[in-house]
Amino acid sequence: MILEQLELEIGPVAHGGFCVARHEGQVVFVRHTLPGERVRAVVTERRKGFLRADAVEVLLPSPDRVIPPCPFAGPGACGGCDWQHVAWPAQRALKTQVLIEQLTRLGGVTDFSDRSDLVEPLPGGPLSWRTRVQYAVDGEGRAGFHRARSSDVIPVDRCRIAHPAIQALPILDERWPAGATVEATATSAGDTAVVTRASRTGPPAGPVPQVREHAAGHEWRLDAGGFWQVHPHAVAAFTGAVLEQLAPEPGERAWDLYGGAGVFAAALAPLCGPVTVVESDRRAVAAGRRALRDLTNVTFARGDVAQVLANPSWRRVDLVVLDPPRSGAGRAVVEAIVARSPRAVSYVACDPAAFARDVRTFGELGYELTGLRAFDSFPMTQHFETIGKLTPR
Numbered sequence: 466m467i468l469e470q471l472e473l474e475i476g477p478v479a480h481g482g483f484c485v486a487r488h489e490g491q492v493v494f495v496r497h498t499l500p501g502e503r504v505r506a507v508v509t510e511r512r513k514g515f516l517r518a519d520a521v522e523v524l525l526p527s528p529d530r531v532i533p534p535c536p537f538a539g540p541g542a543c544g545g546c547d548w549q550h551v552a553w554p555a556q557r558a559l560k561t562q563v564l565i566e567q568l569t570r571l572g573g574v575t576d577f578s579d580r581s582d583l584v585e586p587l588p589g590g591p592l593s594w595r596t597r598v599q600y601a602v603d604g605e606g607r608a609g610f611h612r613a614r615s616s617d618v619i620p621v622d623r624c625r626i627a628h629p630a631i632q633a634l635p636i637l638d639e640r641w642p643a644g645a646t647v648e649a650t651a652t653s654a655g656d657t658a659v660v661t662r663a664s665r666t667g668p669p670a671g672p673v674p675q676v677r678e679h680a681a682g683h684e685w686r687l688d689a690g691g692f693w694q695v696h697p698h699a700v701a702a703f704t705g706a707v708l709e710q711l712a713p714e715p716g717e718r719a720w721d722l723y724g725g726a727g728v729f730a731a732a733l734a735p736l737c738g739p740v741t742v743v744e745s746d747r748r749a750v751a752a753g754r755r756a757l758r759d760l761t762n763v764t765f766a767r768g769d770v771a772q773v774l775a776n777p778s779w780r781r782v783d784l785v786v787l788d789p790p791r792s793g794a795g796r797a798v799v800e801a802i803v804a805r806s807p808r809a810v811s812y813v814a815c816d817p818a819a820f821a822r823d824v825r826t827f828g829e830l831g832y833e834l835t836g837l838r839a840f841d842s843f844p845m846t847q848h849f850e851t852i853g854k855l856t857p858r
């Protein structure tokens with residue numbers, strides 16, 4: 466099969482780990498390139514109204530281009546990292562552009578003067594940071610990662626962004642059931658664990674080990690694979706930003722919505738009045754109750770955030786931490802928060818598009834974005850975390 470090749474002048478970065486080019490009036494989303502480059506690209510997908518392509522030859526390189534530290538990164542190879550070919554400071558500049566573009570276009574926010582370095586680095590550099598890694602297994606039982614936008618598995622010798630404790634596990638030397646998923650965890654307390662599943666969404670094969678995590682002066686015992694921030698410095702950076710934005714006062718009431726095992730509640734509780742964590746995952750709530758039992762002003766409410774907040778007996782709140790999954794909080798939750806007139810909301814977001822849409826909803830309801838931090842908590846990938854402060858206009 467001869468793949469269609471195009472020569473392209475590459476335009477701006479877009480949300481999703483690619484840049485935008487045009488070919489004969491059609492939009493092309495190009496991976497493995499950088500703004501300002503001229504590349505030869507192979508078309509990987511034709512969709513109504515746009516093409517997807519992989520840059521396979523760089524005719525005019527960007528000054529920000531580097532040799533990828535991982536030999537498995539690149540066109541047709543492991544799809545885990547998007548920006549291995551980009552110098553680390555330039556990765557953060559790309560993420561800053563994506564955040565500003567999303568907030569401008571979807572969020573209706575425009576005041577970004579002098580914010581070119583909005584996305585801050587976390588300590589430790591761009592490699593060896595990932596404390597949760599999910600491997601796929603190919604037909605011959607070898608562990609690896611999916612090719613971008615494909616179910617093909619690319620076996621690897623090691624993952625350069627994985628935490629050293631995960632790189633030291635013998636996962637890549639072993640043979641696993643074909644089609645299985647192998648999840649590796651390394652924690653702040655020095656624990657490691659491996660959980661396998663027959664398929665990506667299937668139940669764990671065998672009992673799930675518990676691992677310890679340390680943060681904010683507390684120890685959590687969690688199921689391996691249960692939610693915890695993936696970068697070793699993320700919890701400290703995010704809780705620091707949330708406390709800075711909320712500036713809690715003694716006696717103020719706080720909600721930690723989508724609170725997991727209560728990491729933000731643990732940081733808030735010594736500084737304010739009652740803190741309520743709302744979280745749907747039974748195991749996370751149980752782990753949080755155990756870990757924070759000495760904090761008498763913290764309570765956990767297990768349930769769906771929208772349903773819990775629909776209860777009118779949930780009346781007064783001063784401070785809200787809002788840390789929803791990638792899909793965002795959505796209008797019903799934003800309306801329910803605004804109806805309680807909090808003094809400040811600190812919104813922790815892993816998807817800038819969902820964040821921007823929710824910021825627009827807050828804006829329509831009288832709350833504006835008055836603080837903005839962002840962290841490169843997923844170096845080498847297109848992902849980053851945004852923490853926005855919303856206050857009544």
Ligand SMILES: C[S@@+](CC[C@H](N)C(=O)[O-])C[C@H]1O[C@@H](n2cnc3c(N)ncnc32)[C@H](O)[C@@H]1O
Binds near residue numbers: 725726770
């Ligand atoms: C991004 S994580 C944040 C967890 C926690 N704030 C932390 O930093 O460790 C989102 C959390 O929301 C929970 N969740 C997802 N949908 C939910 C819903 N509709 N209602 C309540 N919790 C939900 C997930 O189980 C997960 O623990």
